Amino acid sequence: MRESSPTTQTTRRRVLAGAGALVGGAALPAVLTPPAAAQIQANPAALAMAIRKATGGAEVKTGKVKLEVPPLSENGNSVPMIITVDSPMTQESYVKAIHVFTEKNPQPNVISVQLGPRAGKALLQTRIRLADTQTISAIAELSDGTFWSDSADVVITLGACLEDNP
Amino acid sequence: MARALINVPAKAKRGEVIAIKTLVSHVMESGFRHTNLGAVIPRDIIDTFVCTYNGEEIFRAQLAPAIAANPFIAFHTVATDSGKLEFKWTGDNGFTATEIATITVE
Numbered sequence: 567m568r569e570s571s572p573t574t575q576t577t578r579r580r581v582l583a584g585a586g587a588l589v590g591g592a593a594l595p596a597v598l599t600p601p602a603a604a605q606i607q608a609n610p611a612a613l614a615m616a617i618r619k620a621t622g623g624a625e626v627k628t629g630k631v632k633l634e635v636p637p638l639s640e641n642g643n644s645v646p647m648i649i650t651v652d653s654p655m656t657q658e659s660y661v662k663a664i665h666v667f668t669e670k671n672p673q674p675n676v677i678s679v680q681l682g683p684r685a686g687k688a689l690l691q692t693r694i695r696l697a698d699t700q701t702i703s704a705i706a707e708l709s710d711g712t713f714w715s716d717s718a719d720v721v722i723t724l725g726a727c728l729e730d731n732p
Numbered sequence: 733m734a735r736a737l738i739n740v741p742a743k744a745k746r747g748e749v750i751a752i753k754t755l756v757s758h759v760m761e762s763g764f765r766h767t768n769l770g771a772v773i774p775r776d777i778i779d780t781f782v783c784t785y786n787g788e789e790i791f792r793a794q795l796a797p798a799i800a801a802n803p804f805i806a807f808h809t810v811a812t813d814s815g816k817l818e819f820k821w822t823g824d825n826g827f828t829a830t831e832i833a834t835i836t837v838e
Contacts, residue, residue: 672764
């Protein structure tokens, strides 16, 4: 049978292979794209807009600011964070404000604080929520009008938005 | 009235930089979570924190939903005079909490 009808067999094979590819091709995008709810995407436009709102479009240089966060956090619901800014904190030269932004949280803003020479030490410590593994950035505004920043990567095992529903 | 914890040294030398730690009990509901039925849980957060030292504002913070529940904020100030440090949190649904700490400066 085999040798008597090689053409039909190849045709059937081809047809089957073609059908398989079709099915595979149709199924593939569905497999690759998880449901929208489970996927957290960075929103660079919102982040850039939030930073522009805080800085007024001024140039942000890297340095002077030190952002300390644990590199790995099991739970995104409460991640400790310490920001220190290298400044003498005198009447002539002090830190006016510190802003913190995230790239993958539903909103880019985290906290904005205003301080002055009376702070004595430019340090801010708080606990934040993180929806996913991402980069956090801190921007400090100095009394001379310059902006300085630092960023840190945090790996989150369980994001803040995936907790149990009440 | 929400419970608040404040840590301010009772005594300090004039000109000394002192650490202030604050913690207030609040759910900080982000407004991005849903119930099992799919309804959005409305936002309920503290959005502003202000600290005044003898009436002069020394620290102010705008909080976003990305601040963890029971917001903890720590900062520093220079001990200038004996007196009162007043802490005030305000937020959604008319939330306010006030706490006062006294400091003796030598």
